[in-house]
Amino acid sequence: MEGQAAAPGAGTVLNALATGTGSAFALDIETTAEVTIQIGDGGVEGEIAGQPDADTRLVERCVELAVERWGPSAGLDTSLSDTLNVGGSVRTESEVPTAAGLKSSSAAANATVLATVDALDANDDVEPIDACRLGVEAARDVGVTVTGAFDDASASMLGGVTVTDNTEDELLHREELNRDALVWTPPERAYSADADAERCALVAPMAELVEDLALDGEYGRAMTVNGLAFSAALGFSADPAVAAMPHVDGVSLSGTGPSVVAIGDTEGLAAVAEDWADRPGQLLRTETRNDGGRYL
Known part of the structure; x- marks a missing residue:
């Protein structure tokens, strides 16, 4: 059984590390996933195109969880799933750079979960938000996120801009967002799991202000305040954002x-x-996107 799907990366309005509430918006850059499920084959093998040494635990775990969750409705016996009597492979290919803050993990997880659903022929039975939550569960299982990143994952899966409670995986608000976007990615990389959560908690008062702005639909102002606060907390220069402020709706x-x-x-x-x-x-140069994960 084979399936294919894609999901977009995203940009940040509010980083959830300070308070557990986060907000993000989908960008028109995609990760695609191809999944093959084989009966009686032990284990799931992952591959990331162009990165032979990359960590594939997240996408492998997404396949495992999706087969366990929705395999029975597709007629699969997953009673021995702990020993992986149902296995297969997953291959992802991405326009979203890894460890760059553009939600590559969320895009990969969403694309992989949807591709597995497609392979199981369960497309009509699985709600996008449920597929999103399963990818978040996989991310927590393998330790690639501090917060669970439900904000990033929901923006990627649903499109538009979302505001979420990451402690409860609850969607607080979603709406469409139509803007051009510009992304600058310096040469260095930063992994979400390595972020200093205790230091980020110090900017909680600013994060609460950003949350209020986001819930009022002031996404540009919200992301600008977020960018200044978290650049300071995480040790990044705010110079690129300051240079952009006179010309844009928001920068973070x-x-x-x-x-x-x-x-x-x-x-x-x-x-x-x-x-x-x-x-x-x-x-x-890209743009925001109001459609999220999709079957191919």
């Missing part, structure tokens, strides 16, 4: 960095690109 450090994402109109982002182009790293 994305996730735990190091990428910085700005949203606005084409003219304003062109002015920002002139400044950011002089900094080491890569620029990506």
